[in-house]
Amino acid sequence: MTKYGKILADLHTHTIFSGHAFSTIEENIAAAHRAGLRYLAITDHYYCDGSALDKKNEITRLRYLERDINPTDCGVYVIGGGEFNLGQTPYNPEKIAQLMWKPIGLHSFFMDIPSVTLEQLYQMYVEAASDYSSFAHIERGFHKLEGRRFGVELCPEVKDTLEKLVVLAKDKGVLLEVNEASLLRKSGGVYERMKYWLGIARENGNQIYLGTDAHYSSKIGHFENTLELLGELDYPPELILNLDEDKIKAYCRNL
Numbered sequence: 001m002t003k004y005g006k007i008l009a010d011l012h013t014h015t016i017f018s019g020h021a022f023s024t025i026e027e028n029i030a031a032a033h034r035a036g037l038r039y040l041a042i043t044d045h046y047y048c049d050g051s052a053l054d055k056k057n058e059i060t061r062l063r064y065l066e067r068d069i070n071p072t073d074c075g076v077y078v079i080g081g082g083e084f085n086l087g088q089t090p091y092n093p094e095k096i097a098q099l100m101w102k103p104i105g106l107h108s109f110f111m112d113i114p115s116v117t118l119e120q121l122y123q124m125y126v127e128a129a130s131d132y133s134s135f136a137h138i139e140r141g142f143h144k145l146e147g148r149r150f151g152v153e154l155c156p157e158v159k160d161t162l163e164k165l166v167v168l169a170k171d172k173g174v175l176l177e178v179n180e181a182s183l184l185r186k187s188g189g190v191y192e193r194m195k196y197w198l199g200i201a202r203e204n205g206n207q208i209y210l211g212t213d214a215h216y217s218s219k220i221g222h223f224e225n226t227l228e229l230l231g232e233l234d235y236p237p238e239l240i241l242n243l244d245e246d247k248i249k250a251y252c253r254n255l
């Protein structure tokens with residue numbers, strides 16, 4: 001228990017289905033149970049690399065993820081989701097529209113990031129805001145953009161873009177993610193950028209959600225760094241999705 005009370009959900013986690021994570025769904029569910037969670041969002045990466053296996057996987061997870069797992073009554077409700085990449089279009093947008101939980105974020109692995117400008121990044125988020133209701137780890141990747149001209153310390157252009165993203169999210173009803181893995185890493189300026197945007201988000205009244213971004217089961221439900229930072233900033237509990245069962249159900253459709 002923290003000053004925020006009980007954390008009910010981990011809304012960003014990966015399994016071996018991602019191809020570079022190390023635990024099964026079953027192991028993640030057991031870890032969520034141990035951590036006292038009621039909801040576990042499985043947000044394995046979408047790759048959209050054009051391969052036949054990738055296309056098959058997209059359909060498979062949409063059809064089977066929740067349908068097959070939740071009736072086993074494992075004590076933790078699995079929210080079937082996926083983590084999407086800015087700048088990519090899924091194979092079946094109309095099917096993806098039915099997916100319950102689909103954070104989208106900047107993944108430098110999937111695009112030629114040094115050629116991307118801050119304005120282009122912002123525009124990608126603007127486009128994503130019409131189809132996705134949550135932005136993952138908006139603090140990541142800035143130091144790799146525009147030919148790596150931004151250092152890890154906060155510069156006015158980066159601050160301006162973060163501020164615009166916070167305003168965009170509020171205007172479009174998009175949730176912003178506080179990513180525990182970003183805070184664990186504390187490298188590449190992510191901590192400073194997250195602290196900066198969270199400060200603006202608090203003033204702006206943005207709804208946020210918490211995710212560990214666990215790629216191994218033992219990380220699931222552990223939000224120590226996240227809770228420390230939110231406490232430091234005195235972020236209002238009523239703006240944190242993971243604390244409110246009714247809001248979790250409302251945002252993650254079909255629950």
Ligand SMILES: [Zn+2]
Nearest residue numbers: 014018045215
């Ligand atoms: Zn990953």
Ligand SMILES: [Zn+2]
Nearest residue numbers: 083105136137
């Ligand atoms: Zn990610």
